[in-house]
Amino acid sequence: MARLVKEGLPEWLAPVARAAETIRPSQLSRFLPPGDGGGRQSAVLILFGEGERGPELLLMERAGSLRSHAGQPAFPGGALDPEDGDPAADGLLRAALREAEEETGLDPRGVQLFGVLPPLYIPVSGFVVTSVLGWWREPSPVGVVDPKETARVFTVPVADLTDPAHRVTAVHPRGHAGPAFLVESALVWGFTAGVIDRLLHFAGWERPWDRDKRVPLDWRA
DSSP, X not given: OOOOOOTTOOGGGHHHHHHHHHOOHHHHOSOOOOTTSOSEEEEEEEEEEEETTEEEEEEEEEOTTOSSSTTOEXXXXXXXOGGGOOTTTTHHHHHHXXXXXXXHOOOGGGEEEEEEOOOEEETTTTEEEEEEEEEESSOOOOOOSOTTTEEEEEEXXXXXXXXXXXXXXXXXXXXXXXXXXXXXXXEEOHHHHHHHHHHHHHTTOOOOOOTTOEEETTOOO
């Protein structure tokens, strides 16, 4: 059974844990779940670890052959399966861990879940996404499990995410603009970048950056 455990976290994660307890849905995104309960339930794992350069986040890059979000960096995650159980209980926690294991090969036994962000809606796919926060208490080897689904698995130091030199505004061909990060030879944008941006802000880690530095979404590292 998956559950949240808030004790025993490293001190540097305390601001993130506090933010998860107080942040409101409208502070994360303007795209909120439909009031009629529609949308397919899904979960992603926002996994914090500690590497050679300090705190870091685990990300993956989707395979370029996928029909949806091809080549896009993202948190490990996916739709809730019947085996995960009730989303109103621990189903979403189980889904986040299961998907992360399937996509990156990590050992979920080394992950301590400590928080959940309010669910958000992705209109283009119809998913209602719950972000589950985890501490990589006992790191395990990770990598591509299925090349048809994942191009690579990598970690990004939080120091790089907060560095103003790596922050840009991504501009969609249709004109939509949002926060993005140029890190690890990748452009992190969309839902993933939006959540990272808000976490950095509400954890007090954000540094002033040039929001007028714009990058088109046809950019490739």
